Amino acid sequence: MERQSRFRDFFRKTPVKTEEVDYIPNLPTGRVSSSNFESSFDSLKTSLQFVKEGYHKELIPILRKLLILNSSLSLAVIDSVQLCNPGFSIDFDSDTPPEQVQLMREHIRVVTKKWGAGTPGLHGLINKLMYQLFIGGANAVEWVIKNDLSGVDFMAMLKPEDIRIAYSTTNKYTFYQKPTNVLKPLPGVLPDLIKLNPFTFQYYELINDLEEPQGIPPFVSALIDINTQTNILKNINTVADQYGLMGFLQLLLRKPSRMDGEGEKQYTDRLEALLTNAKASVISGLKSGVSTGYKGDHEFDFFSVSKESQGLSNLFDINHRMVANGLLTSPGFMGGATGGSETHINIIFTKMLSQMNNIQEVIKAIIEYGLWLELTLSGFKFKRVILEFQDSTITDALKSAQTEEINIRNSRILYADGQLSQGGYAHRVGLEKPDKKEPRVPIDPDKIVSDKVSKDKVEKDKDTSDRTSRDKTKSQPARKDQDTKKR
Secondary structure (H helix, E strand, C coil): CHHHHHHHHHHHHCCCCCCCCCCCCCCCCCCCCCCCCCECCCCCECCEEEECCCCHHHHHHHHHHHHHHCHHHHHHHHHHHHHHCCCEEEEECCCCCHHHHHHHHHHHHHHHHHCCCCCCCHHHHHHHHHHHHHHHCEEEEEEEECCCCCCEEEEEECCHHHEEEEEECCCCEEEEECCCCCCCCCCCCCCCCEECCCCCEEEEECCCCCCCCCCCCCCHHHHHHHHHHHHHHHHHHHHHHHHCCCEEEEEEECCCCCCCCCCHHHHHHHHHHHHHHHHHHHHHHHHHCCCCCCECCEEEEEEEHHHHCCCHHHHHHHHHHHHHHHCCCCHHHHCCCCCCCHHHHHHHHHHHHHHHHHHHHHHHHHHHHHHHHHHHHCCCCCCCEEEEECCCCHHHHHHHHHHHHHHHHHHHHHHHCCCCCHHHHHHHCCCCCCCCCCCCCCCCHHHHHHHHHHHHHHHHHHHHHHHHHHHHCCCCCCCHHHCCCCC
């Protein structure tokens, strides 16, 4: 009642755009709407229903195999992972002493090398999580705690297609695993399901517009086009195997007459031997570039396959573009024709880099929670651990630095003008709080602007001077063989 009273007081003080209601009378304490999902069966118990599995989960194993076999999917996934994981840094809240931060970073560097088999520490674990997110559409991770509760033993990666989601009357979703390698029934709510611990298990989806957590693999839309691409390549291989890459040669021989007393079988064997010897002779002659025969007895015809398949490249290019669209990338990044300028490619590349933030945010949530578990169980004192990804390219790092410089300069002007407090200044430039209550050096907004103008003029003059020097300098030395003087 006291909480509702505070809400009513708040809404009474807050203007509401309606003439009939000037406050919220009573706030509901539970859910009013109904969960709108299709269950796989009526009920497991009176308090639990399982969400019906989507068809896309059956496609995840296919995508996992295509990652190895299909060059287009493999290139798209590997490029995306490498762009998403350019390196990272680990930071802590500003209240943590620097000595403690150094100890925790060293502790993380050592222990994370044992969190995954075959991975070089935290960097390799992040790679695996990104691969899982691209292929399975979701991350399913369990942080396995040591028996003595002294820290994290390792990070277990569950297959997203093996996760089952249940909805209870308490309006909560719980996660279960359906193992595929268990021979005897398991104890639990269902004989073939394992209930996962909500404190050590994490499930994050990438694409989904429904309430229930069911991640959709981002590359499912490319499967039909990849199948078409495979059929095209099979047909090309068939033509190349049967007729050669350029075409095939037809050799026609005049049939010899039957000899006196020669039976049907002897005559047939002689004809087949003549054709076999002629074929071997022509093949040998084509290798050496010379082919011989009797005029009037031999007739050569060459049939070009490539001439009849001139439109195949356009068909394959259309399919290649469709595959690239399904793989959320550009044909230019997959070795296909782009038809655009360098500026067009740069725009697409910038767009791809901007989209990587969605992937990184999911990975950040998982790794930060695992690091928090490890450091907390190990006895370290801190409030927050932060994983920050570095910029993907040097150009991005330069743009980030320039953006940060402009943001700081504008924030200083706003602070000097009295529009921002020290706390607002810190928040605007991405800090939790200011280190000092007042600036260490007095801030003059006019001086900031004049310094910026002077700096820009110096850079412009330097660029002009560099261009003049390059124009005066010959890029290539004089060639002596063009000297017309007699020596």
